Amino acid sequence: MKAKKIIKSVLRHGFLVVLCTIWLVPIVWIVLTSFSTDPGINIRNFFPEEYTLVNYHKLVFGSDTVSQFPNWFKNTLIVAIATCIISTSFVLMVAYAMSCMRFKARKTLMNLSVTINLFPGVLAMIAVYFVLKNAGLTNSHLGLVLVYSGSAGLGYLIAKGFFDTVPTTLREAATIDGASEARIFFRVVIPMSKPIIVYTIINSFLVPWADFVYAKLILNSGISSDWTVSIGLYNMLDRTLINHYFAQFCAGGVLVSIPISILFVIMQKFYVEGITNGAVKG
């Protein structure tokens, strides 16, 4: 009986090891390649023959016409912080209004937001490009921030679901105590909503790091010092460049992933709480 149990447990964990291996292979490969002495793709072996830090050194200190990683990182960070502030405020504002307040246009606005969300984002994106071009905002980081955060209010549903779980009695009590709606928002609901705020902040902060298409569309001048990380790294994989820059691409991928991973693992608890409460009870 006991032997059977042990075998079952070994099988169970063996299966997990296999799964984790599958999931980690690309990640391990990117890390290994980033330390490779071969600047291009090694297509013969999974493990590089020799290890070196030269790719990281080149990436951080040796900017050339193709690789401008420090600039890209700075650009993306600035865009991400600005996007994060605007998007998070928009999402929380809309979510509170839709969840905790009752007004006439509420249902109409909610239905409209659902309808608008059904249009493919790519379609709006193409037109946004023309609007920004007419406003002279292409090839500027401000334009990019506006694109990322302008419509952020549409993504309020999960946060609304979370606010719905804040007991109504609490808000009613505050109203009886003479608190205004603004006060309830800032002093009652926001302090109780840490998980969803963290969730929203992480999500909106990650948008500029993950997005590729908008950035490519809007920062199209070809001046590589203006780019964000994603277009810069994508460009390294161009047919003519890949054999000299693939290892640097991997190093860049690792450097971008480290802060994001740390953020993610620390915030994992909030993340799960925020999204499940929001998604389930909405």
Place this chain on the structure above:
Amino acid sequence: MSKKNKSQANAMDDRMVAVEKEPNLFKAAFLALKNGDWAVKCSALWMGAGYLARKQYVKALIMTLYEVAMLAFIFVVGMPYLADFGTLGTVQLEYVFNMQTMKNEMNDYDNSFTILLFSVITFVAIVILFFSWLANLRAVHKLQKRAEAGKHINSFKEDVKSYLNEKFHITLLSLPVAGVVVFTVVPLIILIAVAFTNYDQQHMPPDSLFDWVGIENFTRLFTNGLTATFGYSFKTVLTWTLIWAFFATFSNYFLGIMLAKFLLNKKTKFPKFWRTIFVVTIAVPQFVTLLLIRNFLSDSGIVNSLFAQAGITDFLKDIGLVAEHLDYVPFLSSPGWAKVMVIIINIWVGVPYQMLVATGVLLNIPADMTESAKIDGANEWHSFWKITMPYMFAVTGPTLVTDFVRNINNFNVIYLLTQDVYVTTNQSLALSKAKEIDLLVTWLFRLTQENYNYKMASVIGIMVFIICAIFTLVAFRSLTKGDKERMFQ
């Protein structure tokens, strides 16, 4: 607990509706025009008049400035464009030789796109002005009634304060809604309009004009010609889009739940450790992992050389999965392989995320439900399908619908994995710039980027919307038919 809150909220809702029973905006404005005093009637022309009569000077000033600004924009900026809206411009760009400067100079040409853009903006401005005009009439009429009844009339300070209290929603919503209008609604209206024009490579502003063509583009999407094969391509791409959305959604959904369940099982040691490994893969930006996998699996990539060394390529050839003339596995470059691979890679991308979500939901399953099933002698497999899945379905059903729509529009996975890698050999598809592996959204994107065919891209975009809308309506209707949530309360 949530149910109780909801019913409370609903009760509150009903009460508020009962209190708010008043005529709608149009009727209220009409009544204001009919029954209001001279100041209210004046407000129909001069929006500040009603406030001035009640000594609300600051508000009167603000409304006056607002009205002047809006009218100035509409008439000075917008009208010249709006006048050309019917033709989208008539003067083609030409170079005229100027005798004075001895140079070729551009004539005063029309730019069809600018005309369209500013016309739409002006339309939106007119609509906004119209509704604020109605709302203004109602507001000043209310003010008149308050004044006649001898009730207190707000000072400007009190008015401002009300925007932090009972009118707080206006304060909260105005900026986000403005953002949505500028960055989503106006662009969408423009592109919907483009679907009815001939804006393509032959009609590119500023060099040439484009014009209204009615529903010609829509009929083109459903017909085939010798050189225009949009009908065929649309059918092919649409079929694959739906197949993709189905498999991408359900594979992630079920595998995510199973993985979550597996990790939550008491017999699994160190669940936190395993979960963290999966979470790390989410944290690496998608474009990095996808581009990496693309090179990992490329025709001359590392997997192919390892496969060749190990003899797997030959084995796949023998059983007929790889064509005879190839000496590599066309993971992302032949239709069959690529379609299976993108779905598998999508599982790799999406399952950890789905696992996180499912973990949270599973933790909320009342323990007594699974306990009692255990006592009744149900084995794990049985209780998974009879208790866990129905519960998951009831709570996460709606997200399944939104996930399906999101996958129809899943641009990143397909584009990053197959752009520059996948080349179609199907002439009919190539003529309309489509590929077997394309989703409708990647197709429309490449139509604009590689072919400048904005008219057909817009038509496809509208079709995507229609498909998503129909699907969502049908799905939500069947989801809300029986209140499944109640079963588990």
